[in-house]
Amino acid sequence: MAELVQRYLDEILAEHRDSTEGRLADYIPELATVDPSGFAVSLQLTDGFVYESGDTATEFTIQSISKPFTYALALERAGFDAVDARIGVEPTGEAFNEISVDHRTKAPKNAMINAGAIAAASLMPGSTPQARFECILDFYSACAGRTLEVDEDVYRSEKATGSRNRAIAYMLQSFGMLDGDPDEALDVYTRQCAIRVTSTDLARMASTLARGGRNPQSGQRVLSGAVVQRTLAVMMTCGMYDATGNWVSSVGMPAKSGVGGGLLTVLPGQLGIGVYSPRLDDTGNSVRGAKVCRSLSARLGLHFLSVSRESRSIIRATRDVAAGVRVYELHGDLLFTGAEQALRTVEEDSADIEVVILEVSGVDDSNDVARSMLAGMRESLRRAGKEGCLVDPDRTVLTAGSASDAVVYSTVEEALAAVLDRRGR
Numbered sequence: 001m002a003e004l005v006q007r008y009l010d011e012i013l014a015e016h017r018d019s020t021e022g023r024l025a026d027y028i029p030e031l032a033t034v035d036p037s038g039f040a041v042s043l044q045l046t047d048g049f050v051y052e053s054g055d056t057a058t059e060f061t062i063q064s065i066s067k068p069f070t071y072a073l074a075l076e077r078a079g080f081d082a083v084d085a086r087i088g089v090e091p092t093g094e095a096f097n098e099i100s101v102d103h104r105t106k107a108p109k110n111a112m113i114n115a116g117a118i119a120a121a122s123l124m125p126g127s128t129p130q131a132r133f134e135c136i137l138d139f140y141s142a143c144a145g146r147t148l149e150v151d152e153d154v155y156r157s158e159k160a161t162g163s164r165n166r167a168i169a170y171m172l173q174s175f176g177m178l179d180g181d182p183d184e185a186l187d188v189y190t191r192q193c194a195i196r197v198t199s200t201d202l203a204r205m206a207s208t209l210a211r212g213g214r215n216p217q218s219g220q221r222v223l224s225g226a227v228v229q230r231t232l233a234v235m236m237t238c239g240m241y242d243a244t245g246n247w248v249s250s251v252g253m254p255a256k257s258g259v260g261g262g263l264l265t266v267l268p269g270q271l272g273i274g275v276y277s278p279r280l281d282d283t284g285n286s287v288r289g290a291k292v293c294r295s296l297s298a299r300l301g302l303h304f305l306s307v308s309r310e311s312r313s314i315i316r317a318t319r320d321v322a323a324g325v326r327v328y329e330l331h332g333d334l335l336f337t338g339a340e341q342a343l344r345t346v347e348e349d350s351a352d353i354e355v356v357i358l359e360v361s362g363v364d365d366s367n368d369v370a371r372s373m374l375a376g377m378r379e380s381l382r383r384a385g386k387e388g389c390l391v392d393p394d395r396t397v398l399t400a401g402s403a404s405d406a407v408v409y410s411t412v413e414e415a416l417a418a419v420l421d422r423r424g425r
């Protein structure tokens, strides 16, 4: 069966293979020496399964695709307040290496342009540039699920020619947006850009974001959900340089490209994609990489704003198991809208019932909002002299650490016996 998806990827690659549009980045001299024909796509599902097509073993430098990861690490380590004081979240519509900051705050407008990325690199923990860089390298490696390395030639090549980034680093220092030595911050940034990856590494890094910060293969949590949400938001609005609006409307997935020819896209909750093709368009994005993403989005229906179906009813069935005791069988995802529906239905039924048993063994996923809404339901039932309990054999809804006064059973029979006993029947 998996051949079907494999065939899709092979076909999409074949469709765009002959395109020779665009040119290699040459402002970093070493990048102009790569084989322009390299072409690869990798896709990893959030359960860890990987599809690959093309030159997926070819390594290239991550370049700007590093930016969302260092930004995420800065948020994780330094905290939102410290990062927000130094880096904004507004799209610029400008080129990646624009020498610009917000007029009012003097902070770089976002972390996807070089100014914001250099500021993020300066926020890494560690007393030396080497320690700060190690922290970045370890983190990228944990996201990719293997130990990554630096391409020393590309690093030296950019270091020798990166006057513009040096100008940006000194500008940030003069505005008080960068602590310490600007050359050190720049060195950390230049090294992070020279980390070597394959398209499959990018797909794995992307699906770590798609899984809310947990590496699908290793199961290791590398980022909190809140940090991933912020990072994806900034990728969505600022990730594709000055072509972001076009990208959002045609592809509809948070993404980041790099001048090394890589492109990474994330479909939250579902999958991560890594593409490689080093010829770039005028905005610095991989030409065939963008085409592959457009085709994948259209052919596989991946646009994040496509409304494929309205959310189904969370209540699969209701039944009365004794006089005034009603069981509500819930299924699917119990999030805000599901909990709201359960609450409203119970309220409409309340004249007829004394005891509500929510049977949630068919629920796949739940969150804190839904849990606190269910706690609120139990509390209002209690105030009305009624009661509510849960049948949650796998503790899907009531995970460890949830409100300890919740009444939880493994079967409806067990719940009913306890309820009847409590009510003296």
Ligand code: GLU
Residues within 6 Å of the ligand: 062, 063, 064, 065, 096, 097, 114, 158, 165, 190, 193, 257, 258, 259, 260, 284
């Ligand atoms: N190292 C590159 C630079 O700072 C990254 C640019 C990019 O990939 O867009 O110029």
